[in-house]
Amino acid sequence: MIPLAYLPPGTRARIVGLTGGYGQTRRLMEMGFTPGTQVEVLSSGPGPLLVKVRGVVVALGRGVASKIIVEPMR
């Protein structure tokens, strides 16, 4: 289990849980980042990550992305 922020581009993973404040966690979950959901990292550089979740691309700052804990998938 690692934070989403550390996944290389092109990897898929399943969300295990969210850490961080109540408001931010809730907002992320309502946008579809719920435990059990599959995510795909589209790009990851020095800036924000682009993540595909439930058919939508979302840009996440590295701070947010390190609060989403995922299990990488083969």
Add this chain to the structure above:
Amino acid sequence: MKREIVVAVAGNPNVGKSTLFTILTGEIAHVANWPGTTVERKEGIRRHRGRVIRFVDLPGTYSISATSPEEIVAREYIVSGEPDLVLVLVDSTAPERTLNLAVQVLELTSRVVIALTKADAAHSQGIHIHVDKLEEKLRAPVVLVSALKGTGIRELLDTILDVAEGKRSGKSTLRINYSWLEPYISEVESLLRKQNVLPEYDRRWLAIKLLEGDRRLEDLLIQKGLKTVVEKTRSLRQAIERSTGRSISEHIITSRFNYVDSIARETVVRVPAPSAPMFSRIENLLIHPLYGPPLGLLILLAAFTAAFALNTGFPLNIVFSSIGLSEVAELVEEYSLSGLVEKGFSILGAKTAEILYAAGAPSWVVALIAEGVIPGVGSVLSFFPLIVIIYAALSVIEDSGIGPRIAVSMNRFFNYFGLSGKAIYPFMIGLGCNVPAVLASRASIEEEERKQIIVSVPFVPCQARLIVILAFVTAYFRKPVFQALSIISIYAVALLLALATSLATRRVYFRKKTPPELILEIPPIHRPSFKVVWWLTWDYSKHFLRKAGTLIVLLSIATWWLLSYGPGGIVEDVRASYGAILGKAISPLLLLYGVGGENAWKTAFALIQGLAAKEALIETIAVMQGGEVSTKEALLALGLTPLQAYSLLVFMVLYVPCFATIAAIYLETKSLKTTLVSMLYMIASAMIISLTIYYLGQLILLVAT
């Protein structure tokens, strides 16, 4: 059958809400803020089958929990009893995500119509949705629409009327199975039934929200003297979370999404569709860590330079005059949009004065109309082309999907200054005009970031200030190298001050060490639609006219009064006016820059004039030097040294941009204190920086000689 039907329109950001809203209503009838908030409320009217339907646009949100003012506004309006039904928009290109809000609303009320938007785009992406099956699952009417193609609109309006008239509607709210939580939900429900708590809310919904620990509802209950109920649900929640080791709200949101997934599996079919390779190449370049930021900036700068050139002729006029075609340059300026509007209004003012005199109107009325009201309206309208063009450029960038990608690529840069990548918009718009730039602070979700933008963006040199810079620089510096250097350095100082102000506000005032977190949905890149661009542009521009227009006109009347009246009533010579008295009062400050005598109060007076509109600063100086000289001669007649001219110019660029911007700051913060403090801060930092430049320059000159 007399009463109008009120429809609340809800939807996620990016579901095409403003587009559908525009096509449903044709025109926005009313824009205001939701009571007690700075969240915007739009309304529009549509007549259908002889009935009047009033659409009320709810803020775009992902949920109706109470984590932001927008969500509270949306939810409380739905239960207020004012809307007859809720129209929820679901993006048919992303049903798995956007159905979530529809399901939440259906849990709260049964009077719902669902519109599946972007039917055309879904079709071309190979996404097909079984509307009948979806209706059956959600037990609410579902209509497939395409705002761009205009399909499904009539059917949607028919459905809305049917539901409003009670011909078609779900009998009860939607029930999702929350598995192990169900016994607790029933327990809270029976507690609520016994006490008859908040009967306007659906009881099951209320029970679920209280178990989740919804602060807003808890406060509401406490206000109504139902503290015991809150205490009971709180201790129940703590007990459940302790014994299961799981968060209730996480369980609820996850269960709801599982429910959405189960519906989507049965109603959505995807067939492979060809994708456009050209768009994906642009996409990859825009978000590239190395090429992305410069490419994004280049797109924005190109769009804005084109907008400026159309509006004031800049930078075309400079280009033409520097290659020796000064006549062409003058023509470009004269026939630029703002040049034409200004010309039109000065003719109109003169003609009106003539007609009024002939009709025997008292001279102060003539002066008020010809010199106060008409130029005021004229100055609003001379801003207007610029604002329309900027908004058009912005709408293209926004609708094409390029905008959010630029925000992503600029995120790292703005993070250094305590902002997120979204700040690129207000800063870019600010180069044109600070008023819409302050209004654009709304793009931020974080309240602190919004305030940071409001207080820092007025330092960004707008077009009016560019006119002042150009006039001074060409008058006081002969060599093109020095001219270019001074223009660039002034922009650099102003932009740095803006960014530093933002960072300082975050660190010192809000005491936040980290920059705002970026969470931004990125819609797919596509060819912008002319219709959408036009709607967005018109919508924004009207918004500007309504908000800023009235204020600018009022302020221009106030300025007219300041310049035409003195202690003895109407004055012939501006030098006897209240404005001049004020100028004389503050003229000692100019001694700090080594400027004294006649020129000191003339400059001080021009600075006061510059508060109404920065470009008026130059005109005032010309008028005070007798009016019959060119701008350049008038400026040179102030007899400044290049160093004095440069440091005063820095002051002129940095101090309060104009009254209209101050008005915009007030409108966005709703706080007189913030407005005044930011005004004082601007004047103080303008003085400190320009004086530092002046004395450092003096020192260097002294050492050099």
